[in-house]
Amino acid sequence: MNVMLFGPELYYLGTALVFFLLTLRRQPQVKADYQIALALGLGGLVVTTLCLCQQGELFFKAYRVDLFSQIFKFALALGFFLVLTISHNLAHIEERYHAEFFLFLTTTTIGMMMLVSSVELLTIYVSLELSSYSLYILVPLRRGDGIDVESGIKYLLIGAVSSGVMLFGLSYLFGAAHTTYLSEILPQMPQLVASPIGLLGLLLALAGFFFKLSVFPFHFWAPDVYQSATNQVTAFIATASKAAAVALLLRLAALGAGYGYSFAQALVFLSIVSMTLGNLVAIVQKDFKRLLAYSSIAHAGYFLMGILTMKEAGYVAAVYYALAYLVMNFTVFMVISEVAKDGRDLKIQELAGLYRRSPLLSLSLIVGLFALAGVPPSIGFTGKLLLFTSAMSQGYFWLVLIGAVNGTISLYYYLRVIYASYFTDDPSLGPVTISTPIRVLNYALIAIVLGFGVFPDRIVELAKAAVKTVL
């Protein structure tokens, strides 16, 4: 076995062991731990980059390493590293738990990395649970009032229900196809999708990922969890975790490609409800993270738009948008965690006068939000338009029309945030100081969001090469 094939996973397993050892310290050494974490995160980025072009199969063909999986592993490593960069003050987590925070962040990353490579039903399930359970612990890790526990339990319960539903769906697929390998289920799909058992099985099997992506009707956890988890954990859930969910949805939905009219129609329905619901409810939110939670529900609808086309163009657009979403959403979360240095939940009105308190952060905020709203020249605009293009090419005129109208609605609440940060002022709020690394990070994120928005060809070609192995 070529070690490089399993390289990223092994590396992060090693990282997890290091963090485990760190948790055993009697006296927590926060500063040192953070520096170790940062170095390891950077190392992970290097390892995943080196393993980008690996190809092969492992573990009795239950595990496939190809460009598709490796791109998403890189994205996960990037998300992991980015979240670490804003974890320099975990104000709401007790000091003795800081090492545990890093440990569980690593294990959830490992779970997601295994997820994007799994091509066998049971492996998919086990990896999904590994990543989910770590998150179940991370969410209530925040010190504070009852709401954290409440949302932790909510997250656990909805997660458990959705994975139960998913298992049920998987059992249908297994019962009908007599195999758990995706590659062997695929040829049998034409007959299966036509029958209720296959269609139902596939839809239920997707439930676990609908939960991760917060697609309607598995979205109820998102607002509470976003609000009550620490900013860093929320950032991770909102970025890396979404990318992994998109990857798996692409893999599984490919099973229904080209056969099931009703399968695509079901996804169209979910997409429309998700984006409309998310956007409309976001309008009335006062807490910034809650607003972003509803925006993530709306974005889940956009992702489905690319997935339900079941064609190369749609898959390319979805992969592009998943990567774009990771960067632009993180940009916004970075601003949140820098402005709310004490780890509190940020109300929108607490952004008042940000242009004066920190011009750079307010610029990042504007770039990030405009990208989420799909305003050019940003990766968000290009990605969204590519998604719309691919959906329209498959004849989903009404879906695109509704999506475009939704874009307008979403701009309203993003503008409200920009309004608060640029046009209201509160003299009692002092300036926000940011360290030099964060300053560099700001510039880098802005450059990525704008640069790849205008010149997306590199990423699109990469995504195109990647999805070839999935479809």
Add this chain to the structure above:
Amino acid sequence: MTEHAATFPVLSCMLLAPLTGLVILLLLKENQKFLIRAVSLVSGGVSLALSIYTFVAYDKALGGLQFVEKFEMVKTFGITYFVGVEGLNAPMLLLTGIVIFTGVLTMWELEVRTKEFFIWILALVTGVFGVFMSYDMFMFFLFYEIAVVPMYILILIWGSTRKEYAAMKLTLYLMAGSGLIIPGILLLYASSGLGTFNMLALHGAHFSPWVQKVAFVLLFFGFGVLAAVWPFHTWSPVGHVAAPTAVSMLHAGVLMKLGSFAILRVAMFLCPEGFQYWAQLMSLLATVGIVYGVFVGLAQTDLKYVIGYSSVSHMGIVCLGLSTGTIDGINGSVFQMFAHGIMTALFFSSVGYIYDRTHTRDIHELGGFSKIMPVASAFFITAALCGAGVPGMASFWAELLVFIATVKVYPVQGLLAIAALVVGALFALRVVQSTFFNAPNPKFTHFEDVSPFLGLPRMILIATLVFFGFFPQAMVGMIKTAVVPFLQGM
């Protein structure tokens, strides 16, 4: 359409000039005010020089698309950076160049958050230039959005009179328009089956009548919002009133033209049958807009509202010309876009100057303003005369062409519009009379008149109006090189 590649990337330079200025501004400090203004002026000046160059150097005998530059942006989706100049967009590029240059000069005295202001203005202008020169639908739309969005911030920070309401209304209206445009262009892209956004290539794809009808109506209303087509005009007077001077100039002068230009360039060009089907409706809405704008304008007492409603009416003339689908009509329309752009810029520029000093735009409060500031008043009066369609000014010829075409094609609408214009002339004279020739308001007697330097931008605008008023052939001949093949292609 024949394409002639550029020997030197003039258009890219025109696009990069404001962008470069923007990047330099980012590096400057807020208190280096003179440098900030100078950099903005130079980058605006470079664009202006290049736009004059393309206008003059365009080979009318050769025709077709000149100064073409092309490179593939996204192969998989068929997105190309494809820019060029022809008779239709050369006047628009020139207009943009003139308005940005004079706009920067007009805002010379701005002291509040100067750096940010010019950054956003230059971003907006980059978008405008991009729209006018792009022949790829994707890039066209990308630039279109870039041009529209900075308005929100520009109005909110530097605006006046109900600016929060106006900014949000304007942005949501325009974005709702985009919500129609996206399905429109994607429908054309998808049903062509060519997998390209190149508009010249798409022109060759024979869309089914049904697709054309649906796409045209989506694009017409989508872009029509920006062109202030009645009944989607209500954002425009409010927005113009709230916006700071240079932004009003750019917005009424150039941005609204993006809408009508896009209707011509994308909707009519790609969906000729759809256009035939909806042309009647277009002409009706345009006529209602003309009449409505004039009469609502009559009742206003705020100078900027007066101009705002007169814009609605003048943009109606542009749409009316387009709806005829004849050589004269389109010729007049494009000419009117240019003339109205310069004229409105002059209007807002002179009102801005008066408002900055007196802090009022109330017609009755200003009273006999020409006795206090004869030169500043003269600028406004010239613009008003131009708006009334006095011969010797550019818009006279433009309106004449449109009306000749309209009376032939839609006699009823044509006569109604002409009648409204007569009332409009009356109303311009009334405004001029009560603003400038009554008894002067003693509150304002201590103000000094415009200095030559601050008057410069208005002089440039007046010179342009008069030049094309006396030599309309310079413009009409240019536009004609494109309109004839355009209509043959339909």
